[in-house]
Each structure stands twice: as structure tokens, then as C-alpha cells.
Amino acid sequence: MKKSKQTPDAMPKDHLTGNGGELHQVAGALHPPMTNQTGTIVSDDENQLKAGERGPSLLEDFFYLEKTQHFDHERIPERVVHARGFGAHGFFELTDSLAEFSKADVLTQVGVKTPLFTRFSTVAGNLGSSDLARDVRGFAVKFYTSQGNWDLVGNNIPVFFIQDAIKFTDLIHAAKQEPDRGFPQAQTAHDTFWDFVSLTPESTHMLMWIMSDRTIPRSLRMMEGFGVHTFRLVNAEGTSTFAKFHWRPKLGMQSVVWDEALKINGADPDFHRRDLWNSIDEGKPAEWELAVQLFDDAFADSFDFDVLDATKVIPEELIPLRVIGRMVLDTNVTNHFAETEQVAFRVSNVVPGIDFSNDPLLQGRIFSYVDTQLTRLGSSNYQQIPVNAPKCPFANMQRDGHMQTLPQKGRVAYSPSSLEADTPRQDPANGFKSFAEAMQGEKARVRSESFGDHFSQAHQFFYSQTETEQNHIVSAFIFELSKVDTKAIRERMLGQLANVDPAIATRVAAGLGMGGPIKPVATGIAARTDLKPSPALSMLAKAKETLEGRMVGCLIADGSDGELVLALETAVTKLGANFKIVAPKVGGAVAADGKLIEADFQLAGGSSILFDTVFVALSEDGAKLLSTEAAAVAWVHDAYAHLKVIGATAESKPLMKAAGVVSDEGVVSGGDADAYLTRAAKGRVWKREPKVRTIY
Ligand code: HDE
Numbered sequence: 001m002k003k004s005k006q007t008p009d010a011m012p013k014d015h016l017t018g019n020g021g022e023l024h025q026v027a028g029a030l031h032p033p034m035t036n037q038t039g040t041i042v043s044d045d046e047n048q049l050k051a052g053e054r055g056p057s058l059l060e061d062f063f064y065l066e067k068t069q070h071f072d073h074e075r076i077p078e079r080v081v082h083a084r085g086f087g088a089h090g091f092f093e094l095t096d097s098l099a100e101f102s103k104a105d106v107l108t109q110v111g112v113k114t115p116l117f118t119r120f121s122t123v124a125g126n127l128g129s130s131d132l133a134r135d136v137r138g139f140a141v142k143f144y145t146s147q148g149n150w151d152l153v154g155n156n157i158p159v160f161f162i163q164d165a166i167k168f169t170d171l172i173h174a175a176k177q178e179p180d181r182g183f184p185q186a187q188t189a190h191d192t193f194w195d196f197v198s199l200t201p202e203s204t205h206m207l208m209w210i211m212s213d214r215t216i217p218r219s220l221r222m223m224e225g226f227g228v229h230t231f232r233l234v235n236a237e238g239t240s241t242f243a244k245f246h247w248r249p250k251l252g253m254q255s256v257v258w259d260e261a262l263k264i265n266g267a268d269p270d271f272h273r274r275d276l277w278n279s280i281d282e283g284k285p286a287e288w289e290l291a292v293q294l295f296d297d298a299f300a301d302s303f304d305f306d307v308l309d310a311t312k313v314i315p316e317e318l319i320p321l322r323v324i325g326r327m328v329l330d331t332n333v334t335n336h337f338a339e340t341e342q343v344a345f346r347v348s349n350v351v352p353g354i355d356f357s358n359d360p361l362l363q364g365r366i367f368s369y370v371d372t373q374l375t376r377l378g379s380s381n382y383q384q385i386p387v388n389a390p391k392c393p394f395a396n397m398q399r400d401g402h403m404q405t406l407p408q409k410g411r412v413a414y415s416p417s418s419l420e421a422d423t424p425r426q427d428p429a430n431g432f433k434s435f436a437e438a439m440q441g442e443k444a445r446v447r448s449e450s451f452g453d454h455f456s457q458a459h460q461f462f463y464s465q466t467e468t469e470q471n472h473i474v475s476a477f478i479f480e481l482s483k484v485d486t487k488a489i490r491e492r493m494l495g496q497l498a499n500v501d502p503a504i505a506t507r508v509a510a511g512l513g514m515g516g517p518i519k520p521v522a523t524g525i526a527a528r529t530d531l532k533p534s535p536a537l538s539m540l541a542k543a544k545e546t547l548e549g550r551m552v553g554c555l556i557a558d559g560s561d562g563e564l565v566l567a568l569e570t571a572v573t574k575l576g577a578n579f580k581i582v583a584p585k586v587g588g589a590v591a592a593d594g595k596l597i598e599a600d601f602q603l604a605g606g607s608s609i610l611f612d613t614v615f616v617a618l619s620e621d622g623a624k625l626l627s628t629e630a631a632a633v634a635w636v637h638d639a640y641a642h643l644k645v646i647g648a649t650a651e652s653k654p655l656m657k658a659a660g661v662v663s664d665e666g667v668v669s670g671g672d673a674d675a676y677l678t679r680a681a682k683g684r685v686w687k688r689e690p691k692v693r694t695i696y
Contacts, residue, residue: 165364
């Protein structure tokens with residue numbers, strides 16, 4: 001190994017070699033000497049210390065002992081729920097002050113950029129599960145405000161399964177792997193989940209949402225987020241206003257189709273994290289608007305449902321969204337474990353001006369998040385971990401504990417005290433004060449009658465969807481219930497669906513092949529059918545016609561038209577999309593003009609499910625050759641069956657034929673790049689769907 005005394009620019013020399021070591025040059029880069037955790041330089045990292053060349057190892061080998069002991073303890077308990085997550089740093093910039101309603105700096109100081117950390121997650125799967133499981137996505141944001149940390153720990157769906165936190169344990173036990181067999185992983189398509197929800201009518205509205213395509217998002221960058229609960233904002237005068245929080249993605253919402261999700265989980269289980277990481281890494285930050293729905297007691301009292309019931313939405317048509325700022329995620333983590341795994345969100349992290357409502361789900365969460373971190377992170381000092389620590393000054397009388405890292409100075413660790421002048425004191429004028437809500441009532445374990453209607457909003461949600469989306473909800477119910485072995489559970493679930501609307505139950509029953517009359521489950525309050533549809537609840541009704549942030553895949557082989565591929569790449573890049581070339585070999589293909597076109601993916605590793613739209617840029621010979629290649633046929637066939645817009649050169653016909661492609665408005669052949677991109681920007685070809693799968 002060549003040794004060099006040169007120091008890399010970015011690193012101060014004394015930091016790297018201040019312990020007497022030297023920089024080492026390997027493959028052109030300079031490396032500092034390796035040390036153990038206490039700074040002693042390691043001379044040999046390949047061999048244990050042994051008694052003799054072929055003798056036993058010695059316990060004295062403190063380098064080996066430390067290295068292995070650290071490795072043995074690398075894992076910490078994963079989160080009980082939301083174990084699989086992915087995070088990024090960024091900022092929140094307020095654009096519209098809410099000073100009239102809140103005294104929080106973060107909601108009143110227009111233009112100020114508040115740093116934040118956001119972690120997205122799936123709920124049911126374990127740490128090593130796949131990104132595209134059908135599941136709710138966690139959408140948790142930690143704002144490091146000038147007045148302390150504010151955690152908005154939300155989801156990508158605005159309602160929840162249950163109304164009272166005491167049922168959370170049961171819900172999660174039913175959804176996760178069945179305890180005797182330890183499977184299935186990361187899915188609700190099994191008996192225990194449907195057993196529980198079919199006996200829990202309050203979950204029916206949420207079931208409509210999770211059977212919709214919201215639970216199979218195309219990208220974390222393309223999903224909405226919601227605070228779910230009603231919160232309170234409190235202004236300088238102590239007046240309270242109710243608020244619901246909404247995140248709106250700048251790129252618009254988009255999902256994949258179910259068959260695609262199943263295949264993506266195999267082709268790239270890290271699909272969502274790779275997408276977010278790459279996009280930030282390429283200098284394309286992910287962005288959302290933060291909006292609020294604000295309302296007072298008078299609205300709350302007059303609304304058809306209880307605003308404290310987390311199984312209900314307040315339609316935007318009733319209380320419009322007010323956009324107040326934007327979140328930009330522009331920085332990837334340096335270390336996934338240190339940041340994304342160790343981040344500890346706490347619903348109880350609020351700042352003066354933001355307060356809780358009495359939603360019994362929210363109230364229960366206030367305890368759970370603080371408690372769970374102790375098991376996960378092992379010490380009550382977990383808030384000192386950099387990703388959790390506030391970025392504003394903090395001081396109190398809490399001391400010691402496992403892994404204390406703060407040099408807590410002075411004799412005084414109590415209050416009141418008189419010995420030292422600079423010890424912290426309570427501050428009634430500026431400190432957090434709970435909203436002084438008048439309380440009354442008897443102590444009791446009850447569910448308010450105002451929480452009693454479980455079906456009306458489920459009905460409203462279904463009929464607020466486009467026809468395509470309704471079809472997908474029905475298909476998802478059929479898929480999930482087809483995996484339920486116990487017939488009585490399937491029947492009971494059909495009975496709950498009949499409470500939402502007999503037509504939905506009949507369609508699902510038809511797909512399951514379960515004939516005979518459907519018996520509605522007895523219910524206290526029947527579904528109202530007079531609630532106006534809310535188009536804001538549909539994804540397709542608000543879909544953006546854009547290719548920005550999307551992926552275009554282009555299939556080439558030897559003999560492809562290099563100029564066409566280049567022109568396409570230029571046009572795609574101009575639209576803000578990513579252009580990826582797929583070829584039989586990753587080294588690329590030789591174009592008709594003899595030039596090499598490098599590929600991003602080899603055919604089998606770059607299936608069309610990874611792209612939003614595809615272009616088949618083959619020569620006649622190339623198309624003939626690939627029409628007998630299963631991976632190429634599947635590439636085109638999948639794109640077609642997943643309703644993608646397919647562009648193709650006229651010469652690609654043999655492959656298109658082998659893949660069963662039938663011409664329609666989304667098949668743009670003839671090699672016209674502009675016509676192809678114009679149609680591709682409009683999104684999938686939903687009209688094709690009845691031709692490729694049965695609609696029940
Ligand atoms: Fe959570 N939830 N939750 N939850 N939740 C956790 O906290 C809990 C609920 C949500 O990226 C846990 O740190 C209870 C609703 C997100 O680290 C745990 C109840 C919503 C995350 C916990 C709920 C959420 C969690 C597990 C019923 C949307 C991931 C690990 C009252 C508004 C945060 C942890 C991250 C995580 C408890 C219901 C969102 C066990 C008791 C409703 C995004 O504390």
C-alpha cells in the first residue's frame with residue numbers, strides 16, 4: 001500500500017492524523033488511519049491476536065472484543081408499528097401568518113425557514129418488509145421551531161380505523177403477522193385483520209380509504225399527508241380555534257395499480273426510499289404545501305359528525321383549505337440509523353399556540369409515543385440524540401440517566417433554589433399553557449353518541465371517487481377477502497359493506513363468487529345517502545397532467561435509432577422527468593449509426609413496472625430478436641396491462657404483437673416523440689382497464 005502525507009482538502013489534518021497516524025492512499029483516495037472507539041490506531045484489521053500462528057485466540061485482543069461487541073449490539077428494537085420508514089431533512093417556510101389564531105412562531109413568522117425532519121413509513125410491515133405493501137403511510141414531521149420541537153405525526157389518510165386509543169393494541173395485533181405462525185408479513189389480507197374490522201363497524205370508513213389506491217402510492221413525493229385529529233390553535237389572547245392539518249404534494253398525487261405494486265415489491269422492495277433518495281440526491285427536492293382547515297365551536301356544534309371523532313373528515317367543500325406554507329425536503333440523511341431509525345416522534349411535542357383537542361385517539365397517543373421510545377432507544381436521554389434535540393435553547397433540572405451526554409454544570413439541580421444565578425426558572429408569561437377549556441361531566445368509560453354513525457362517510461367517500469377508483473376499491477376488497485380462509489368472516493364483512501351500500505356489497509360478493517342474499521350486520525345508525533360527494537376526496541379528479549418527477553423508460557437494442565433516443569432524452573429531461581435506458585445488456589447497445597448507447601438497466605433488472613411510461617425504440621431486427629425474449633415481452637406486456645402510455649417506433653411491431661398490445665389512444669406508435677410525451681403527461685389509460693381485467 002502506498003503511503004502519502006497529503007491531506008484531503010475537506011478534512012483538517014490534525015483530525016485525521018493527530019494521534020500519530022498517517023494518511024493511506026487506496027485507489028486514488030486518501031484514508032485516515034483506523035482507530036478503535038477510544039482513538040488507538042489499529043495496526044491489523046484482518047487477523048485476531050493468537051497464541052502462535054495456528055494457535056487459539058487471546059482474550060486480550062481488545063480491538064477484536066470491542067469491534068465484535070459493538071456489532072453484537074447494533075440492532076435496537078424496531079418500532080411496534082411504522083417500523084419501516086425513510087426520512088429526509090428540509091425546512092418549512094410560512095407564507096401566510098396565522099397570528100389571528102395562534103401565537104406559535106412557526107405559524108406566525110412569515111418567511112422564516114424552520115428546519116425539520118420528516119419520516120415516511122408503512123404501518124404493519126416489519127423493518128425488512130417491502131415499500132409497496134398495501135398500507136397506510138406514516139407522514140411524521142418534526143419541526144425544530146424557535147420555541148421548541150413541534151411534531152405533527154400524521155398519516156397519508158385523513159381518518160383512522162378506531163375512535164378510542166384503547167382499541168389500538170387490538171387493531172395492530174389483528175393487522176400484524178398472526179402470532180402463532182408469524183405471517184403474513186406487511187399485509188392486511190388475512191383472517192385476523194378482517195375478523196377484527198368486520199366486528200368493528202367504526203373502521204368501515206377507513207376500510208374504504210385503505211382499499212383505495214391511496215395505500216399504493218407511486219412515490220412518497222406524490223402523496224398527501226394529514227394531521228388526522230382536530231387540534232387547537234391558541235392565540236395571544238388565549239382564544240382557541242380548531243384546526244386540521246393537510247399536506248399537499250407539489251407533484252400532484254399518483255398511485256400505482258395493484259398488480260404493479262405486487263411486482264414492484266419483488267423487483268425493487270426499496271422502490272419508495274430509492275425514489276426519494278435519488279430525487280433529493282439529484283438536486284430535485286420534494287415539496288408539499290401545508291394547509292389548514294380552521295373552524296370554531298359554532299361550526300363544530302353544527303357539523304353532521306363529531307369533530308373529535310378521528311374516523312371522520314370535514315369535507316373541504318364545507319371548510320376550505322387555507323394554504324399557509326411549504327415544506328421542502330432537500331437533504332438526505334448522512335446515516336440512516338442515526339437519523340431515520342433513532343428519530344423519536346412524540347405527539348406530545350407541541351409549542352405555545354398549538355394544543356390538543358379531546359379526541360380520545362389523540363389523547364391516548366400523547367402517552368404512547370413518549371413511552372415507546374424508552375423501549376426502542378433504551379434511555380430517557382433519547383432526546384439528546386441530534387435528530388431529536390431541539391435547535392433552540394433548553395434548560396431544566398432533569399439529570400443523569402443512561403447515556404447522558406450533556407455536561408450538566410453546577411451544584412443546583414432543583415428548583416426553587418438560591419445558590420446560582422443562572423439556573424432555569426418557570427416562565428408563566430411565555431411558557432406553554434393548556435387551553436383553559438371548561439370541563440364537566442361524570443367520570444365514565446363511554447363512547448359519545450355523537451360518534452355513532454359509522455357508514456355515512458364511507459358511503460360519501462365511495463361515491464366521491466371516479467368510476468375507475470370505485471372499481472379499484474371493489475377489486476381491493478375482493479383481493480383481500482379472497483385471502484381470508486374463514487367464510488363467516490367474509491360473510492360478515494359483506495354484511496358491513498351492505499351497510500355502506502348494498503350495491504358495493506353485491507359487487508364484492510360477485511368477485512368472490514359468493515352468491516345468495518347478503519345479510520347486513522345490525523347497525524344503530526343507517527348510512528345517510530344525502531351527503532354531497534366531495535371531489536376533493538378523489539385522487540384522479542385532482543390529478544395533475546405532468547411528467548415532472550416521473551420516470552420514462554426506453555427500451556433499446558443493437559440497431560436502435562440513436563438520434564431518436566437522444567431527442568427523446570432531451571425532451572423528457574426538459575419536462576422535469578427522468579429518462580432511463582433499458583437494454584439487453586447493461587453495457588448498452590450499438591445504435592444504427594455505430595455509436596454505443598449506454599444503458600441504465602439490464603432488461604431483467606429494469607422491468608417496466610419501475611417507470612411511469614415507456615418507449616420501445618427498437619429497429620426491425622431488434623424487435624424480432626426481442627419478441628422471443630420473455631423479459632422483453634413481459635416488459636411491454638406489463639406496461640400495457642398496467643395501463644401505461646406506450647410509445648414505439650413502427651419497427652417495434654413484432655415485439656408489441658408478441659406482448660399482446662392492442663392499439664388504443666395510449667399506444668403511440670410511429671416513433672413520434674412529441675405526440676408520445678403529450679399523451680404520456682396525461683397519465684394512465686384508464687379506458688383500457690376493462691380490456692385487460694375483469695371489473696366487478
Ligand atoms: Fe401511531 N404510534 N399510534 N398513529 N404513529 C407509533 O410510536 C399509537 C396513530 C403514526 O416515523 C408508535 O415511535 C397509538 C394515528 C406515525 O417514527 C406508537 C395510536 C396516526 C408513526 C404509536 C396511534 C399515527 C406512529 C410506534 C392510537 C396518524 C411513526 C413507534 C391512539 C395521525 C412515527 C413510535 C415515526 C408510531 C402509537 C394511532 C401515526 C406505538 C396508541 C391515528 C406516522 O407509539
